[in-house]
Amino acid sequence: MIYPNSKTILEVRNLCASVEGTPILKNMNFTVKSGEIHAIMGPNGSGKSTFSKVLAGHPDYEISSGTVLFEGKNLLELKAEERARAGIFLAFQYPIEIPGVNNSQFLRLTYNTAQLHRGKEELDPLEFDDFVRDKMKLLEMREDFLDRSVNGGFSGGEKKRNEILQMALLEPSLAILDETDSGLDIDALRIVAHGVNQLANKDNAIVMVTHYQRLLTYIVPDFVHVMEAGRIIKSGGKELAMELETRGYDWVSAEYKAASRVAA
Amino acid sequence: MSATAVQPSSGYLQDLLNGQPAVPASKQAWLNKLRSNAVETVSKLTIPTLRDEEWRFTDLSMLTKISLQPAHTAINLTAEEIKRFHIAEATTRLVFVDGVYAPKLSNIAVNDIVVSNLAAELAKNSALLQQHLGQHATINGNVFAALNTAHLHDAALIMLPRNTKVKAPIHLLFIATQKDVVSYPRTLVLADNGCEVTVIEDYVTLQDEAYFTNAVTEFVLADHARVHHIRVQREGGKSFHIANCAATLSRSSNYQSVSIAMGARISRYNLNIKLAEGAECSADGLAMIANRQLADTHTCIDHAQPHGTSRQLHKCIVSGGAHAVFNGKIMVRRGAIKTDSEQSNHTLLLTDKAHVDTKPQLEIFNDDVKCTHGATIGQLDNEEVFYLRSRGVSEDQARNMLTYAFGAEVIERIPVVSLKRSLEKTVMQQTSTQL
Numbered sequence: 282m283i284y285p286n287s288k289t290i291l292e293v294r295n296l297c298a299s300v301e302g303t304p305i306l307k308n309m310n311f312t313v314k315s316g317e318i319h320a321i322m323g324p325n326g327s328g329k330s331t332f333s334k335v336l337a338g339h340p341d342y343e344i345s346s347g348t349v350l351f352e353g354k355n356l357l358e359l360k361a362e363e364r365a366r367a368g369i370f371l372a373f374q375y376p377i378e379i380p381g382v383n384n385s386q387f388l389r390l391t392y393n394t395a396q397l398h399r400g401k402e403e404l405d406p407l408e409f410d411d412f413v414r415d416k417m418k419l420l421e422m423r424e425d426f427l428d429r430s431v432n433g434g435f436s437g438g439e440k441k442r443n444e445i446l447q448m449a450l451l452e453p454s455l456a457i458l459d460e461t462d463s464g465l466d467i468d469a470l471r472i473v474a475h476g477v478n479q480l481a482n483k484d485n486a487i488v489m490v491t492h493y494q495r496l497l498t499y500i501v502p503d504f505v506h507v508m509e510a511g512r513i514i515k516s517g518g519k520e521l522a523m524e525l526e527t528r529g530y531d532w533v534s535a536e537y538k539a540a541s542r543v544a545a
Numbered sequence: 546m547s548a549t550a551v552q553p554s555s556g557y558l559q560d561l562l563n564g565q566p567a568v569p570a571s572k573q574a575w576l577n578k579l580r581s582n583a584v585e586t587v588s589k590l591t592i593p594t595l596r597d598e599e600w601r602f603t604d605l606s607m608l609t610k611i612s613l614q615p616a617h618t619a620i621n622l623t624a625e626e627i628k629r630f631h632i633a634e635a636t637t638r639l640v641f642v643d644g645v646y647a648p649k650l651s652n653i654a655v656n657d658i659v660v661s662n663l664a665a666e667l668a669k670n671s672a673l674l675q676q677h678l679g680q681h682a683t684i685n686g687n688v689f690a691a692l693n694t695a696h697l698h699d700a701a702l703i704m705l706p707r708n709t710k711v712k713a714p715i716h717l718l719f720i721a722t723q724k725d726v727v728s729y730p731r732t733l734v735l736a737d738n739g740c741e742v743t744v745i746e747d748y749v750t751l752q753d754e755a756y757f758t759n760a761v762t763e764f765v766l767a768d769h770a771r772v773h774h775i776r777v778q779r780e781g782g783k784s785f786h787i788a789n790c791a792a793t794l795s796r797s798s799n800y801q802s803v804s805i806a807m808g809a810r811i812s813r814y815n816l817n818i819k820l821a822e823g824a825e826c827s828a829d830g831l832a833m834i835a836n837r838q839l840a841d842t843h844t845c846i847d848h849a850q851p852h853g854t855s856r857q858l859h860k861c862i863v864s865g866g867a868h869a870v871f872n873g874k875i876m877v878r879r880g881a882i883k884t885d886s887e888q889s890n891h892t893l894l895l896t897d898k899a900h901v902d903t904k905p906q907l908e909i910f911n912d913d914v915k916c917t918h919g920a921t922i923g924q925l926d927n928e929e930v931f932y933l934r935s936r937g938v939s940e941d942q943a944r945n946m947l948t949y950a951f952g953a954e955v956i957e958r959i960p961v962v963s964l965k966r967s968l969e970k971t972v973m974q975q976t977s978t979q980l
Contacts, residue, residue, distance in 0.1 A: 337935050341927065365937035377929045381953020381969065382946060391936040398937070430950075430957075447936065 282483070283503050284316040289350075290455050290486045291336075296347035298335050305331045307511035309347070313455065316483040318495055320385045320522060321490045323508035324530050328489045330374070332508070333457045337371035338364045340344030352454065366398035370453035374446040378432040384443070385427035388413055392450045420476045437446070437536040445476045458489045462496035474499030494526040507533045553818065554882050557609045558587055559979030561727065563690055567615070573667055575675045576697070583684055583694035590688040600869045602902045603813055603841045606670040608785045613727040615696065616643035620722045622751075624650060627720060630749050633963040635716035636723045639701045641719050644758075646699050658709055658742075658897040663700035663733070678733055681763040682817075690789045693729045693761040700731035705740040705770075714743035714775075714961050721780065724754030732762040736770035736798075743773040743960060750781040750808070756807075760788040766798035766824075773801050775959050777968070780808035782836070787813045794824035806832040806840045807975075820853035821844070827856040828905060831955035833972060834867040841870035847924050848877045848884040848914075855885075858954050861892040862948060862976075863899035874906040877914050884911070888918040893925065893951050948976040 298306040305328050311317055321329045335342050336349070338361030349356040356364060379387065385406075392413075393403040401492040404412060410427075415425065420442045432440050441461055448456050458477070462470055477500050481487055489496060497505070497519065504520040506513045507530065514537040515521070525533070565584060565654055592609055612779040622642055631638070637660050640650035646662040652979055653660050658927040659670075667674065678700070701717045719730045734744055738831070748758060758780060766772055772792075780786045786809040792800050806812055819825050832840040846855045861869035869892060877884045892901045905918040925947050933943035952972045959965045 334931075337931075339931050360940070360945075361934035362937050362939050365935055373932060373935075377926075377932045379929075379946065379950045379959055381950045391938065394937040430953075448663060451937070503976050 282316050282318070282481075283314075284483050285537075287314040287316050287483070289313070290315050290352060292348075292350040294348045296335070296349060297345045298331065298342045299345060300331070300342050304345075305342070305511055306335065309512050311506070311513060313486045313488060315454070317504065318481060318487045318500065318502045319489070319504045319506065320502040321488060321506045321508055321513075322492070322494075322522065322525060325492070327508040328511040329508045330459055333371055333459045333488070333490050336364075336457060337361060337369060365451070366395055368454040370448050370451055370456045372441070372448060372456065372458045372461055374463060376432050376440045376444055378430070378435070380430050382431050382435050383393055383427075384429055384431050385410070385413065387431045388427075388447065388450060391447060395451050413446075413450065416446060419449060419479055420446055421472050422446065437464035438466065438473075441465060441469065441473050442476070445473055445480075449480055450477065452485075454485045456485065456487045458487065460491060461489065462491060462493060470496065470499060494522045497522045509534055509537070558590070558688070558692075561613065561863070562587060562695060565695050568696055571667065573671055573675070575671075576667070576678075579679050580695055580697055583691045583697070585693055585799040586684050587688060590686070590691065590841060591721075592688060599843065602868070603811065603839060605811070607811065608757065611725060611757075613725055614756050616645060616723055616726045616728055618645070622647065622650060622720070623720065625865070626751070627718070630718055630720070630747070630748075632714070632716050632745060632960050632961060635714045635745060638712060638716040638718060640718045640720065641701065641730055643723050643726055644719070644730055651971075654713070655711060655715075657705065658711060659702065659704040660715055661702050663702050663731070663941070664698070666702055666704075673704070673735070674733070677735060677763065677765050679763075681765060682789050683760050683783065687789060689759050689787045690761050693731060693759050693789075696729040697731055700733055702732075703734045703742070703744060705736045705742055707737045708739040709737075710741040711743075714745050714773075716745045716747060719746075719748045719758070719760070721748075721750040721756050721758060721784065722752060724752060724756055727757040729758060730758060732760070734762075734764045734772065736764070736766050736772050738767045739769045740767070742772045743775065745961065745964065746776045748778045748780050748786065748808070749969040750779075750784065753781045753783060755783040755810075756781070756787070757785045758788070760786075760875070762788065762790040764790070764792040764800065766792065766794045766800055768796045769798060770795070771799040773960055774803075775961065775963070775964065776802065776804040776814075778804075778806045778808055778812060778814070780812070782808070782810060782838075784809045785811050789815045790817070792816075792818045792826070794818065794820045794826060796821045797823040799824070800826045802826070802828050803955065804828075804830040804842070806842065806955065807834070807971065809838065809840070811839045814843070816844045818844075818846045818855070820848050820850065822850040822854065823852045825854040829857065829955050829958050830859040831862070831952050832860070832869050833862040833872075833952055833975060834869060835865040835975070836867060837865070838867045839870070840867075842870045843874075845874040846886065847878065848886065850883040851880065851882045851884070853881060853884050855887070857888040858955060859890045860951065861901055862952050863892065863896065863901055864895035866896070866898040867900070869901045871903045872906060873904070873918070874908065875916060875918070877909040877911050877916065879910045881911055882913045884914040884916065886914070886916040888905045890918075890920040891920045891951075893948065894922065895924070895948065945973075945976045949973050
C-alpha cells in the first residue's frame with residue numbers, strides 16, 4: 282500500500298551488472314518506499330532474476346557502475362549474509378534441499394543469527410518451537426514440517442511455503458520474491474499469497490519478480506514495472522499487469538523504442 | 546607409478562605367518578584343515594602392488610615397512626575405559642581387544658539367539674560352523690583374507706534360529722590398543738529363515754601409533770532373512786585397515802549395509818554380496834578422509850539369479866591431500882533376468898590436492914534387466930552456498946553445513962539413532978575443522 286511520507290527503503294541508480302563479462306543489467310533505476318508492493322515483470326532473459334540476485338548479493342555478478350542504497354546505506358559493500366542480517370530477504374525460485382539438517386534447527390539458526398545481529402533476544406529450542414508453530418499456521422503447514430530435513434522431499438508448494446515461513450521469521454524490511462508462483466497449484470498459490478499479504482505492512486516492502494500475471498491477482502501490487510534488456514522500460518499501476526496479460530510485452534517494447542528515438 | 550610399487554617380499558608374508566604356529570590346534574579337524582589350507586594359499590601369494598588391477602590406486606608399501614606382531618594376550622581394559630564406545634541401544638555387545646575376545650567387557654542381553662565367540666560354540670555347533678566358516682569369503686587370490694583365515698582361532702559369532710526377530714542392535718566392538726600389532730578380527734553371522742537383526746561392526750582405537758587390522762566378516766542370510774549391517778571404521782590415524790566382507794543372500798532375503806570409513810592411514814574394504822532369486826540388498830557407503838589418508842572401497846554385487854534388487858549410494862568427502870578410491874562392480878549373471886540395480890557414487894573434493902579414483906563396473910550377461918549408474922565429482926555448489934548466505938549464514942558456516950549434509954545423506958540410513966547422532970556429530974566436527 283502507498284502511504285504518505287513513507288521512507289525510502291531501496292534506491293537503485295544507474296546500476297550496471299555483468300556475469301562472466303556479459304552485461305545483464307544496464308542502467309537499472311528502481312526506487313521502493315516502505316509499505317509498497319512492486320511487481321517486476323518481463324520476458325525471459327530480461328534480467329529480472331539477475332536483478333533479484335544482485336540485490337541479495339550473489340557473488341557471481343560483477344557490479345561495474347551505479348549505486349544501491351538500502352535504508353540509506355551502501356548495499357553494494359555488504360556480503361550476502363550481511364545483507365540478509367540487515368533486512369533483505371530473497372525467496373528463491375528453486376530452494377535447495379539440505380539432507381541431514383533438521384528444518385527446525387535450520388530455521389532457528391537463521392532466526393537467531395538475524396536476532397543476534399539486530400541486538401535482539403535469541404530463542405532456545407523450546408521457545409522457538411512455540412514461536413515457529415504460530416507462524417506455520419499462517420501458511421497452513423503441517424507440524425511434521427519441522428522434523429524433516431530442510432526441503433527434503435518437499436513438494437514444490439511445500440518448498441515455497443517454507444520460503445515464506447522464513448520470511449515470516451526473519452521479518453525483512455525488503456522481501457524479494459523470485460518467481461514464487463512457479464510450480465504452485467491454485468490452492469498452494471492462495472495459501473502462499475495469503476501469507477505474504479499478512480506479512481506486508483507499512484514498515485516493509487515487497488518486490489515480486491514474476492513472468493506471469495497470475496500471482497498479482499492474489500498479491501495486488503501498487504506498482505508494476507516491465508523490464509527489458511537489463512532496465513525498466515515502463516512503470517505503471519496494477520492495471521498495467523492486466524494489460525500485459527492481454528496484449529503481451531511487444532507493444533511496451535515498441536513504445537519504448539519509439540520514445541527512445543524521439544529522445545535521441 | 547612403477548617407482549612407488551613395492552617389490553613384494555615373501556619374507557614379509559613369512560614374518561606375518563611366523564606367529565601362526567602359536568594359534569592353538571583345534572579339536573575340530575576341519576578347522577585345522579581350513580587354517581592349513583590358508584597357510585598354503587598365503588605361501589603362493591604376494592602382497593599386491595600397484596601393478597595388480599585390483600590394487601592399482603592403493604599403494605601398500607608403507608604397510609610392508611613396519612614390523613608387526615600378532616597379539617595373543619589382550620591388554621586388560623576396564624569397563625570404564627571403553628564406556629565411550631558403547632552404543633545405547635545395543636545392550637548386547639561382544640568386545641575384542643587387539644583381536645582377542647574380552648568376555649569381561651562383553652555383555653549378552655539376549656537368550657533366544659547365540660551371540661558368542663567361536664571358541665565357546667565350536668564343539669556344540671561344529672557341523673553348522675564347518676558348513677559356513679570361511680565358505681563365503683574366498684581366500685583364493687586374496688592374501689589378506691587368507692592371512693586372516695590362517696590365524697583363525699576365535700571369532701564373533703551370531704546365530705539366529707528360524708524366525709527370530711531381534712529388536713536391539715548387536716554391537717561387535719573391535720578395539721586396537723597396542724602398537725605394531727596385527728590383529729585378525731573375524732565375524733560370522735548366520736541368520737536362519739525369516740530372521741531379523743541389526744549388526745554393528747565397529748573398529749575403534751585407544752592409541753595413535755601404527756598397527757594393522759586385517760578383518761574378515763561373513764554374513765549368511767537364509768530365505769526371507771532381513772539383516773542390517775552397519776560398519777564403522779574409525780581406526781587410528783597411523784593404522785592400516787584391510788577388511789573383506791562377504792554376504793550370501795538366499796531367496797527373498799534382504800541385506801542392508803551402511804559402511805562408514807573415517808579412520809586409518811590406509812584402509813581397504815572389499816564387500817562382496819551374492820544374491821539368490823528375489824533377494825534385495827543395499828550397499829551404502831561414506832568415506833570421509835583428510836590429511837594423507839587413503840580410503841579404498843571395492844564392492845561387488847553379484848546378481849546370480851533372477852529378480853534380484855540392489856541399491857547402492859557411495860559417497861566420498863575428501864579434504865587435505867587425501868585419496869579416495871571406489872570401485873563398484875555390478876554383475877548380472879546369465880539367467881538373472883528382471884534384475885533391478887541402481888548405483889550412484891558422488892564425491893566432494895574440498896581441496897585442490899584432494900583426489901578420487903572412481904570406477905563403476907557393470908558386467909551384464911543378460912537382457913531384460915534394469916541397471917543404472919551415475920557418478921559425480923565436484924566441489925560444493927555455489928548456488929547452494931548462496932542460498933544459505935542469503936539467510937544470514939556466514940560463508941564458512943554455509944560450506945560446513947553443506948559438507949555435513951552431503952555426508953549426512955548416507956549416515957541418515959543408519960537405523961540406530963544414537964550411533965547416527967554420534968556419527969553426525971563427528972562429521973560436523975570434522976567439517977568445521979577441515980575447512
